[in-house]
Structures are given as structure tokens and as C-alpha cells.
Amino acid sequence: MIKSKPSENARDGVTAYAVKKLAALEAGELRRVLKPTARRGAETSRNGSQLISFSDNDYLGLSAHPEVIEAGIAAANDYGAGAGASRLVTGDNPLNKAVEAKLAALKGTEAALVFGSGYLANIGAIPALAGREDALILDELSHSCIHAGARLSGAKIYTFQHNDADHALLKLREAAPFGQRIVITETVFSMDGDRAPLLDLNAMCESHGAWLMTDDAHGLGVVPMDNPAPVQMGTLSKAAGVYGGYVCGPRALIDLLVNRARSFVYTTGLPPFVLGSASKALDIIAADPALGARAMANARLFCTLTGLPEPQSAIVPLIVGDARPALSLSESLEREGFLVTAIRPPTVPEGTARLRFAFAALHQDADIRRLAHCVNAALAAAA
Numbered sequence: 001m002i003k004s005k006p007s008e009n010a011r012d013g014v015t016a017y018a019v020k021k022l023a024a025l026e027a028g029e030l031r032r033v034l035k036p037t038a039r040r041g042a043e044t045s046r047n048g049s050q051l052i053s054f055s056d057n058d059y060l061g062l063s064a065h066p067e068v069i070e071a072g073i074a075a076a077n078d079y080g081a082g083a084g085a086s087r088l089v090t091g092d093n094p095l096n097k098a099v100e101a102k103l104a105a106l107k108g109t110e111a112a113l114v115f116g117s118g119y120l121a122n123i124g125a126i127p128a129l130a131g132r133e134d135a136l137i138l139d140e141l142s143h144s145c146i147h148a149g150a151r152l153s154g155a156k157i158y159t160f161q162h163n164d165a166d167h168a169l170l171k172l173r174e175a176a177p178f179g180q181r182i183v184i185t186e187t188v189f190s191m192d193g194d195r196a197p198l199l200d201l202n203a204m205c206e207s208h209g210a211w212l213m214t215d216d217a218h219g220l221g222v223v224p225m226d227n228p229a230p231v232q233m234g235t236l237s238k239a240a241g242v243y244g245g246y247v248c249g250p251r252a253l254i255d256l257l258v259n260r261a262r263s264f265v266y267t268t269g270l271p272p273f274v275l276g277s278a279s280k281a282l283d284i285i286a287a288d289p290a291l292g293a294r295a296m297a298n299a300r301l302f303c304t305l306t307g308l309p310e311p312q313s314a315i316v317p318l319i320v321g322d323a324r325p326a327l328s329l330s331e332s333l334e335r336e337g338f339l340v341t342a343i344r345p346p347t348v349p350e351g352t353a354r355l356r357f358a359f360a361a362l363h364q365d366a367d368i369r370r371l372a373h374c375v376n377a378a379l380a381a382a383a
């Protein structure tokens with residue numbers, strides 16, 4: 001069937017370019033490769049061995065919940081495998097509205113809009129809220145897609161020191177000459193597990209005519225969140241266990257995003273399976289707060305056993321420093337049957353390579369105790 005092929009010259013040019021870029025990554029020990037991993041709930045297999053994973057964002061175990069899967073299958077049977085078009089054309093099947101109503105109810109906002117993913121929500125919503133005359137004031141540890149959305153918007157970008165409301169205020173004052181000013185932060189930070197001072201940040205925004213926007217990717221379903229921000233985005237791919245992103249806020253904002261967020265307008269709607277299963281997952285989150293509490297209790301048990309500070313979410317970082325020792329620690333835990341990913345720059349700042357433990361409702365007490373024992377032993381051996 002293939003009739004035309006790239007010339008050898010063109011192919012060699014592309015290859016040479018990629019090889020050179022990869023060599024630079026390798027020199028900095030930053031080259032990453034995919035590792036085929038089959039997981040279902042807490043059971044994970046990789047390289048032929050069974051591992052207990054502490055690296056998933058599936059905090060409530062909903063990705064493998066039978067009712068969630070069944071609801072997805074029912075939706076696929078009703079509406080097919082794919083959306084068929086963008087939401088504004090024919091892709092707006094009724095499941096979208098149902099998911100949006102549940103999100104708005106959970107967050108206590110007037111309305112919500114589902115996006116293809118959390119990444120797409122941020123790179124669409126931020127440029128719809130701010131343009132060249134405006135200023136964005138970001139926590140320095142904000143997720144890559146917040147920075148990407150900020151750059152796409154063309155707005156002036158300021159960053160403030162992590163979780164430092166005083167420093168944010170300084171930047172807000174510096175940004176005074178700009179039109180709309182928006183402070184953006186995460187509710188729970190993805191690589192540190194700590195929580196933003198939302199009440200302080202929001203009060204500051206209100207008294208300076210600015211807005212607060214939050215990214216609740218790692219908060220939904222896990223931490224009870226008192227969130228006063230008028231614009232709240234998040235994802236259905238973490239505690240909700242499925243896929244998709246969202247923005248919650250006032251009705252008029254949602255109507256504006258339908259018109260102006262490019263990553264909403266110019267992309268296909270979510271597949272029915274995803275919407276059906278996400279809808280069920282949101283029902284479970286609303287009905288059963290004990291699931292999130294169990295994930296938190298598991299994180300707390302681990303921190304007590306390893307002498308780490310009291311966790312503020314289900315994410316516990318163990319900061320090692322350089323990339324190499326972080327990788328060795330991860331490898332030694334894998335030999336003990338645990339999957340704990342080492343997180344390295346550029347995902348985290350230089351010199352803060354770490355193990356990131358993510359605790360879930362499905363983890364067993366005995367496994368957490370053995371994990372803590374192995375971590376303590378490995379750290380003692382390395383000291």
C-alpha cells in the first residue's frame with residue numbers, strides 16, 4: 001500500500017538531529033525511556049515481575065472499580081467508541097452534561113466544562129482568560145501545562161516563591177500596570193504533596209482586584225478542600241481514575257470557554273466510555289468520602305514509620321538530591337517488589353531529584369509497613 005517514502009537524505013537528516021539531541025540528554029543522565037507496565041488497581045507487572053505500585057495517581061482505586069468499568073461499557077454500547085466530532089459539531093453527547101453537572105455540584109460552582117484532558121484544560125482556559133494586556137502570577141512549582149497555557153496566552157508572566165503568599169503579593173503589586181491579573185496555583189502540588197494557602201491567596205486577590213485560579217489535579221476526592229477560587233480546573237485522570245479535564249466556575253465563564261478555549265473548540269469530544277465511567281466515578285467520590293480518608297491514612301502511616309513530616313495529601317516526596325542516588329533507591333525498592341518512581345529534572349528543579357510515593361485507598365497496611373522498612377534500610381545503607 002505504501003507508495004511514497006521519504007528520501008534517504010531526509011530520513012538521515014531527521015535521524016541525525018534526534019541522535020544528537022538524545023546524546024545531550026544522556027550526558028546529563030536525563031534520557032527517559034518507556035517501560036511497558038501492566039496495571040490493574042494495586043497490581044502491577046513490569047519486566048515479568050509483580051510489583052506493588054506506589055507511583056499511580058489512582059488514589060481511590062477507581063480505575064479498576066467494577067461499577068466504573070461497567071458504566072463505561074454501557075456508555076460505549078449506547079453511543080459508540082468515539083465521539084465522532086468536536087463538542088460544537090456533533091460530539092456533545094448527553095453524558096458530557098451529566099459529568100459537568102456532577103463536577104459543578106462537587107465544587108459548588110455554577111457550571112463546569114469538560115475538556116479532553118487536564119493538560120488541554122489549562123492550555124485552553126488560561127489563554128481564554130488572559131491576553132497581551134494582562135498578567136499571570138504563577139507559583140514557581142506550577143505544573144508544566146500551567147506554564148504552557150501562560151506562554152500561549154501572551155500575557156506577562158510573573159512567578160512567586162512556592163506557597164509564599166507574601167511574595168505573591170509583591171508580584172501582584174509589580175503587575176499593577178497590567179489589565180486583568182490572575183494568580184494561578186495548585187491546590188495540592190503534584191511533586192511535593194503540599195497544599196497552597198488558598199484562603200490567603202484568594203483574600204489577597206480579592207482585595208487587589210485580581211482573580212485566583214486553581215489546579216486541583218491531585219486534590220479532588222482525596223483532601224477535603226475549602227476552595228474559594230472563582231476558577232477551578234482539574235482532571236478526571238487521577239483520583240477519578242479515568243481521563244479528561246475540566247474547568248469549574250461561573251456560568252458565563254463556562255459559556256466563554258465554549259467559544260474561546262481553542263483546546264476545547266478544535267478537538268474531538270471525549271469517547272463515550274470515558275464519560276460514562278467518569279460519571280460513575282464522580283458519583284462514588286461524592287457518596288464515599290471514606291475512600292479519600294483511607295488514602296490519607298495510608299500516607300500518614302508511611303510518614304510515621306519513616307520519620308517524614310506529616311503529609312498534607314496522598315503524595316509523599318522523599319528528596320534525595322542528585323538523579324543517580326534517586327534512581328538507585330528506586331531500583332533497590334523494585335528488587336523488594338515495590339514500584340516507586342524516581343522523579344528527576346526537568347520534572348522537578350535541579351538538585352531535588354526524589355522518590356515520589358503516592359498512597360491509595362487500596363494499599364494494605366502490611367505492604368506499607370514493609371515498604372517503610374525497606375526505605376529505612378536503604379537510606380541507612382546509603383548513609
Ligand SMILES: *Cc1c(COP(=O)(O)O)cnc(C)c1O
Pocket residue numbers: 117118119120143145186190215217218235236237243244245
Ligand atoms: C496531571 C496534571 C495535569 C494534567 O492532567 P491530565 O488530565 O493528566 O492531562 C495538570 N495539572 C497538574 C497539577 C497535574 O498534576
